[in-house]
Amino acid sequence: MSNFKYEYIIKELSEKISRKEWHVGERIPSIRQLSREFSAAKVTVQTALQKMEASHILYSKARSGYYVEGEYQNNSQTLHYETIRTSIPRPVKVPEIFYDIMAKSAAFDIFPSGEDSTQSSTHLDLLNRHIGRAMRCNSKAKADYYAMPEGSFELRKQLAYIYKQIAIDITPENICLTNGCQNSLYLTLSACCNEGDTVAVESPAFYGVLQILQQLKLNVVEINASATQGISAIDVKAVCDKWQISACVISANFATPTGALMPREEKIAIAELAATHNFTIIEDDIYGDLGFDYRPEPIRSFDRHDNTIICSSFSKSLSRDIRTGWIVCNDKYKEKILRIKLLNQLASPISVHEGIATFLSEGHYKRHLINLRKTLKQQLNSMLDLIHANWQFQYDYRVPNGGLCIWVELSRRIDTLSLYHEAMTQGIVITPGRLFSNSKRFDHHIRLSFAHAYTFKRKDALLTLGKMCKQRSPI
Amino acid sequence: MSNFKYEYIIKELSEKISRKEWHVGERIPSIRQLSREFSAAKVTVQTALQKMEASHILYSKARSGYYVEGEYQNNSQTLHYETIRTSIPRPVKVPEIFYDIMAKSAAFDIFPSGEDSTQSSTHLDLLNRHIGRAMRCNSKAKADYYAMPEGSFELRKQLAYIYKQIAIDITPENICLTNGCQNSLYLTLSACCNEGDTVAVESPAFYGVLQILQQLKLNVVEINASATQGISAIDVKAVCDKWQISACVISANFATPTGALMPREEKIAIAELAATHNFTIIEDDIYGDLGFDYRPEPIRSFDRHDNTIICSSFSKSLSRDIRTGWIVCNDKYKEKILRIKLLNQLASPISVHEGIATFLSEGHYKRHLINLRKTLKQQLNSMLDLIHANWQFQYDYRVPNGGLCIWVELSRRIDTLSLYHEAMTQGIVITPGRLFSNSKRFDHHIRLSFAHAYTFKRKDALLTLGKMCKQRSPI
Numbered sequence: 001m002s003n004f005k006y007e008y009i010i011k012e013l014s015e016k017i018s019r020k021e022w023h024v025g026e027r028i029p030s031i032r033q034l035s036r037e038f039s040a041a042k043v044t045v046q047t048a049l050q051k052m053e054a055s056h057i058l059y060s061k062a063r064s065g066y067y068v069e070g071e072y073q074n075n076s077q078t079l080h081y082e083t084i085r086t087s088i089p090r091p092v093k094v095p096e097i098f099y100d101i102m103a104k105s106a107a108f109d110i111f112p113s114g115e116d117s118t119q120s121s122t123h124l125d126l127l128n129r130h131i132g133r134a135m136r137c138n139s140k141a142k143a144d145y146y147a148m149p150e151g152s153f154e155l156r157k158q159l160a161y162i163y164k165q166i167a168i169d170i171t172p173e174n175i176c177l178t179n180g181c182q183n184s185l186y187l188t189l190s191a192c193c194n195e196g197d198t199v200a201v202e203s204p205a206f207y208g209v210l211q212i213l214q215q216l217k218l219n220v221v222e223i224n225a226s227a228t229q230g231i232s233a234i235d236v237k238a239v240c241d242k243w244q245i246s247a248c249v250i251s252a253n254f255a256t257p258t259g260a261l262m263p264r265e266e267k268i269a270i271a272e273l274a275a276t277h278n279f280t281i282i283e284d285d286i287y288g289d290l291g292f293d294y295r296p297e298p299i300r301s302f303d304r305h306d307n308t309i310i311c312s313s314f315s316k317s318l319s320r321d322i323r324t325g326w327i328v329c330n331d332k333y334k335e336k337i338l339r340i341k342l343l344n345q346l347a348s349p350i351s352v353h354e355g356i357a358t359f360l361s362e363g364h365y366k367r368h369l370i371n372l373r374k375t376l377k378q379q380l381n382s383m384l385d386l387i388h389a390n391w392q393f394q395y396d397y398r399v400p401n402g403g404l405c406i407w408v409e410l411s412r413r414i415d416t417l418s419l420y421h422e423a424m425t426q427g428i429v430i431t432p433g434r435l436f437s438n439s440k441r442f443d444h445h446i447r448l449s450f451a452h453a454y455t456f457k458r459k460d461a462l463l464t465l466g467k468m469c470k471q472r473s474p475i
Numbered sequence: 476m477s478n479f480k481y482e483y484i485i486k487e488l489s490e491k492i493s494r495k496e497w498h499v500g501e502r503i504p505s506i507r508q509l510s511r512e513f514s515a516a517k518v519t520v521q522t523a524l525q526k527m528e529a530s531h532i533l534y535s536k537a538r539s540g541y542y543v544e545g546e547y548q549n550n551s552q553t554l555h556y557e558t559i560r561t562s563i564p565r566p567v568k569v570p571e572i573f574y575d576i577m578a579k580s581a582a583f584d585i586f587p588s589g590e591d592s593t594q595s596s597t598h599l600d601l602l603n604r605h606i607g608r609a610m611r612c613n614s615k616a617k618a619d620y621y622a623m624p625e626g627s628f629e630l631r632k633q634l635a636y637i638y639k640q641i642a643i644d645i646t647p648e649n650i651c652l653t654n655g656c657q658n659s660l661y662l663t664l665s666a667c668c669n670e671g672d673t674v675a676v677e678s679p680a681f682y683g684v685l686q687i688l689q690q691l692k693l694n695v696v697e698i699n700a701s702a703t704q705g706i707s708a709i710d711v712k713a714v715c716d717k718w719q720i721s722a723c724v725i726s727a728n729f730a731t732p733t734g735a736l737m738p739r740e741e742k743i744a745i746a747e748l749a750a751t752h753n754f755t756i757i758e759d760d761i762y763g764d765l766g767f768d769y770r771p772e773p774i775r776s777f778d779r780h781d782n783t784i785i786c787s788s789f790s791k792s793l794s795r796d797i798r799t800g801w802i803v804c805n806d807k808y809k810e811k812i813l814r815i816k817l818l819n820q821l822a823s824p825i826s827v828h829e830g831i832a833t834f835l836s837e838g839h840y841k842r843h844l845i846n847l848r849k850t851l852k853q854q855l856n857s858m859l860d861l862i863h864a865n866w867q868f869q870y871d872y873r874v875p876n877g878g879l880c881i882w883v884e885l886s887r888r889i890d891t892l893s894l895y896h897e898a899m900t901q902g903i904v905i906t907p908g909r910l911f912s913n914s915k916r917f918d919h920h921i922r923l924s925f926a927h928a929y930t931f932k933r934k935d936a937l938l939t940l941g942k943m944c945k946q947r948s949p950i
Contacts, residue, residue: 099624099814106821107620124614131610135603135796140596143794144927145582149574179654179798182821190690195670211818215665319618321610323654323824339574343686344819346581346657349798349827452619 009048024068054226087222089198092214105431108449110461123368131355142350149342151177152353158360167301177348180325181286184311191336192280197246204436227398230262233269240277247280253296254287257447258407259400267299274307281308289317291402292377306330379450391466393473404451412444414472428461484523499543529701562697564673567689580906583924585936598843606830617825624817626652627828633835642776652823655800656761659786666811667755672721679911702873705737708744715752722755728771729762732922733882734875742774749782756783764792766877767852781805857929866941868948879926887919889947903936
């Protein structure tokens with residue numbers, strides 16, 4: 001384990017801090033400087049710094065750099081994760097009101113519905129033409145017969161091809177199409193777990209998973225996740241040593257709500273853990289295609305033991321309206337997943353899936369992703385500029401390298417569930433932290449998204465939200 | 476209860492049989508003659524005869540009329556339902572092989588997929604144009620936002636309007652869109668029942684329901700159903716008096732596999748039972764629109780106490796590829812159904828549902844149904860002609876007045892599961908009786924469908940099937 005360059009960098013930097021070369025609160029040299037100093041790639045330096053951040057040796061400030069952790073004077077505060085790293089297994093209790101919030105928050109917009117989204121998109125026009133063509137072709141047969149439970153072979157073939165490019169060697173037979181990532185997660189958890197089983201999740205976790213766990217009467221154990229690196233294999237191991245877990249739901253690439261990206265080594269270590277501790281990794285990879293700079297590998301790419309099942313969809317990268325997701329099954333649960341899909345919904349739409357398949361095979365999805373990643377990064381920057389210029393109160397967040405959102409910590413005095421209700425009266429949607437845990441530890445957090453263009457109306461909403469936060473913040 | 480004209484007719488006819496005016500095996504006068512004799516409407520006479528059939532006083536022969544029950548000499552035998560009218564509650568055990576059969580049988584064809592179904596259809600071209608138009612309209616907003624869990628308001632409005640015409644007074648708010656009837660049944664059973672609860676079903680039952688019961692770990696109690704009239708309220712009451720049931724799944728209109736149509740009075744009586752015995756009626760009404768002569772009311776039309784939830788879809792009447800079903804909720808379970816839909820699949824496709832909505836509002840569905848009913852009746856007659864002319868062995872069935880299939884009883888020596896496997900080797904799909912019960916009581920039955928045109932290839936397949944049956948039949 002001591003062969004990695006980044007570990008050498010961590011050692012060197014830690015020693016400088018011990019020797020008080022840099023004091024608490026002091027800014028350390030930039031990534032570029034350190035990269036030169038250590039003759040290391042920038043990404044290696046970044047890995048080192050992120051690991052030191054996860055260990056609370058450093059903290060990062062948006063667009064400013066890394067600092068030695070401790071008290072410091074500015075308008076933000078550090079992220080205080082609980083010192084207890086994991087919870088104990090217990091049933092999930094999701095309050096009724098959250099179903100309403102969920103339905104409104106799923107679009108990642110500051111508005112409840114598409115008020116400000118009337119423009120058309122070239123890639124959608126093209127996608128619609130592909131689907132339209134598939135609908136016209138052999139329409140009687142499609143109307144009269146159901147697709148087999150796993151869904152369109154053509155689309156599964158295209159997906160298998162995409163996965164090959166990120167070192168996942170599968171055939172169309174490994175894939176089961178679903179009607180979205182939530183559906184994929186539901187079917188997979190139904191297949192892998194029995195009532196009363198314990199499932200480990202990241203904390204903060206995707207609320208959709210918590211709700212499935214409640215419905216299926218599964219217990220949850222929450223594992224603290226770093227806002228930049230996600231959960232660590234050490235913490236997962238600690239949980240597995242203490243309790244028998246059936247599955248661990250992980251979003252390794254640009255997880256919601258934090259946008260964290262799990263380092264390669266952690267992915268490898270967790271894949272090994274699943275084999276030694278006999279649990280299934282349910283990998284929610286819906287944001288994997290939304291890396292600004294590159295497409296990181298899922299955990300599955302490193303899993304030599306076939307314990308990882310990927311759940312994903314096109315809802316965040318292409319369209320929510322095509323309702324198309326999929327499961328990359330493993331051998332152990334493939335048959336069970338197909339059976340549960342069959343009894344849950346019988347079949348998938350053939351025309352829509354064949355249309356998507358030709359859209360993919362002609363390279364349109366790949367081209368669309370290049371634009372989308374650029375757009376998302378720009379939208380993130382616009383949002384951050386707005387916040388920096390206008391929010392005059394305590395808040396903190398990490399800058400993600402992909403995904404759709406940032407995870408904003410406000411003053412502990414602010415109850416963001418109450419803020420949610422106030423904002424709704426002004427037609428503004430925020431996603432309160434309470435949704436992302438079975439506990440109340442994130443009650444002063446909100447998820448903010450940059451999935452939509454910061455038009456005048458959205459800017460205005462963000463400023464209004466800022467004023468609400470300021471009123472509730474301590475002076 | 477003695478005010479009904481049909482009861483008077485039953486009394487009169489029963490007395491004639493007691494007085495030996497008509498002997499066992501003898502044909503009684505035609506419905507037209509009896510209608511004249513009793514000065515009663517034909518439908519009243521038919522109700523009387525069907526009730527006498529359910530009570531095993533009479534039996535009917537396809538296109539021949541009603542006979543006094545008993546031994547008789549011809550190439551068919553009577554339907555021998557068990558004398559025990561209901562089973563005891565127990566868990567469902569569906570053998571693995573059935574998932575494969577199910578996937579092949581769902582299309583109701585004698586071929587595994589659309590080999591013989593390449594022609595186009597005007598109504599499908601039109602439907603596709605409507606969906607295409609909806610996809611083009613406001614495509615960016617649709618791609619960026621999810622529909623609310625209940626789905627497109629426009630489509631729910633059209634459905635509410637259709638239900639008003641069959642005496643079900645609901646608003647769009649009562650309806651939750653799903654991705655098919657199987658999905659509707661899954662969500663509804665998940666909402667109404669907890670693990671270990673008992674659910675009553677018709678016997679023979681729709682296999683999709685049995686599989687959901689197994690997955691949700693519910694117990695099933697099977698209630699014997701007449702092949703013409705479905706289950707009777709008296710039998711349902713007997714079950715409720717003995718056991719606490721959470722729900723009763725009933726397909727009152729042209730149930731699969733028998734095509735039975737429950738008489739109006741039985742529907743009324745069962746709706747009342749649900750109120751007095753505190754259970755939910757889950758009404759699978761997917762075949763309701765496929766009545767040859769008229770559209771019979773669902774049980775819900777007679778339910779004054781809001782205990783009935785309707786599950787349905789367009790898969791049998793319009794297209795399987797649009798994956799569009801719905802639930803007509805009751806007040807008690809509406810919120811729970813919406814929550815489970817949300818966590819099961821988040822949302823429904825907006826464009827597809829808006830396209831269907833305009834297709835409905837312009838009257839195209841109504842016009843299509845008129846043609847479809849005519850076509851189905853013709854296809855049933857073609858199939859019966861073929862069978863009568865060519866099948867030279869023991870078999871029996873009832874002629875339905877709607878739906879997609881007939882339920883054929885073969886000699887008790889024939890194991891139709893083994894027949895299924897043999898037929899598959901010749902590329903022929905039958906649906907074996909074993910799928911329709913948790914017991915083996917229907918192991919000598921098959922479901923045969925007239926959903927598809929009896930083209931030369933299908934005729935050929937039906938004759939080949941007949942030969943296989945003949946080989947296995949006693950001489």
